[in-house]
Amino acid sequence: MVECNGLLREVFVNLLNNAIVHTKGEVHVRVEAKRVDDRAIVSVENDGEGIDDALKARLFHRRVRGSSLAPGQGLGLFLIRTLVEDHGGNVWVEDRVAGDSSQGVRFVVSLPLVGPQGGRGRDALPMGCGQTSS
Secondary structure (H helix, E strand, O other): OEOOOOOHHHHHHHHHHHHHHOOOOOOOEEEEEEEEOOEEEEEEEEOOOOOOHHHHOOOOOOOOOOOOOOOOOOOHHHHHHHHHHHOOOEEEEEEEEOOEEEEEEEEEEEEEEOOOOOOOOOOOOOOOOOOOOO
C-alpha cells in the first residue's frame, strides 16, 4: 500500500493521457506495477517517438514542453513531480529501449510503501484510494 490522497490518482491519469496524446498514429501503452524492496514502482510507457536526452533532464520543470506542437502549458509533468515528491517519491523518464530515444519513452514513479511491509503506519490507504489521509 501507498499513502495517498485524491491527487495521487491525477499523477497516473496525466501519465496515461500523455502517453496517448503525445504518440502519433497507432498507440501502444504499457503500464507495469511492481514492488521493489520498500517501494512501489509504477511505469507508463509508449512506443512513440521518444524524448531527446537533452530534454529529459529538464522535462519536469515548470513551463517546459516536450514539443512546440504538443498541447498544454508545460505544467503537467511539473505537477506530477510535485505530487510524487509530496508523497515521498521520485519520478523520472527514460528510454523505453535503453540507449535508443527514438523507440518510445517510459515514465517511472517510485513511491514508499506503508503499513507492515513499509513501516510507515498500519492505517495506510491503498494506492489510488481517492481518499484524503490525515
